[in-house]
Amino acid sequence: MKRPYEIQCEHLRMIVFSDGVFPVSKNFFLVGAGNDQEVEQFPDDFEVALNFVCLQIGDKHILIDAGFGETGGQESGHLLTELNQSGIKPHMIDYVVLSHSHIDHIGGIVKNDKPAFPNATHIMSKKEWLYAEQTPDSKSFQVLNKVLPLLEVIEVDTEILPGVLLKHTPGHTPGHLTVEVRTNNGVYLITNDVYNIPHSISNTDLRVILEEDSIQGVRTRNQLIQLAHKEQIFIHSCHFPYPGLGTIEKVNSLYQWKSVEIQ
Ligand SMILES: [Zn+2]
Structure with missing residues (x-):
């Protein structure tokens, strides 16, 4: 097995696990780009990564999103196996942060009709819960209902453990959350x-077709880019190629992604 990418500093360990891949079409995953050469070169169908972060702080484990679980195809749903292989058993997870209610992020919180992480407080934003409630027949809402006793909603930005702040970053969905992790090695934004x-x-301008509010989406994307560039903050983005971690560079007034190097 390929060792998962990890960062370790004093009291914190950040590991990036792969849930597999998500087959998408260009019409679904890449809209709003305008006349963008780079986007035009994409094939009609391709696969994007599903990379999720697990934080270990002291004896606490925080999982940020849970992948497709049993709700996706054969290409996905591998997160639990990956966690297990790294010695992180489901009962050891103390918090599952649900960035938003799309099924590629929350499907994995249920296994065999029961909560997959039985001891974890599952946190999502109140705005996202209200948004999910609008589609009671959706797979996402059904999944959320199966963890209801473990679910906690937050209304404002909230620090769940020292140095781990959940921030509202709306646009993609109304209650989308980003996790800010402060370490003595730097700041990480799990976006x-x-x-x-x-x-x-x-x-x-580039977005997925499902984006709920594209004007707010652009605003959020620009804000985080400017912040990350100015303060040398690392960004993790779950659908970017593994491990999805990098920094923002400015080349001729254009912001660009710079992935960390992996051996
Ligand atoms: Zn997604």
Whole structure:
């Protein structure tokens, strides 16, 4: 097995696990780009990554999104196996942060009709819960209902453990959350679905068709890019190629993605 990418500093360990891949069409995953050469070169159908972060702080484990679980195809749903292989058993997870209610992020919180992480507080934003409630027949809402006793909603930006702040980053969905992790090695923003492909750092109009509010989406994308560039913050984006971690560079007034190097 390929060792998962990880960062370790004093009291914190950040590991990136793969849930597999998500087959998407260009019409679904890459809209709003305008006349963008780079986007035009994409094939009609392709696969994007599903990379999710698990944080270990002292004896606490925080999982940020849970992948497709049993709701996707054969290409996905591998997160639990990956966690297990790294010695992180489902009962050891203390918090599952749900960035938003799309099924590629929350499907994995249920296994065999029961909560997959039985000891974890599952946190999502109140705005996202209200949004999910609008489609009671959706797979997403059914999944959320199966973890209801474990679910906690937050109404404002909230620090769940020292140095781990959940921030509202709306646009993709109304209650989308980004996780800010402060370490003595630097700051990391786990941005989940704020960005869809690395090129969306350069063209922030680029979005998935499901984006709920594209004007707000662009605003959020620009804000985080400017912040990350100015303060040398690392960004993690779950659908970027593994491990999905990098920084923002400015080349001739254009912001660009710079992935970390992996051996
Ligand atoms: Zn997604």
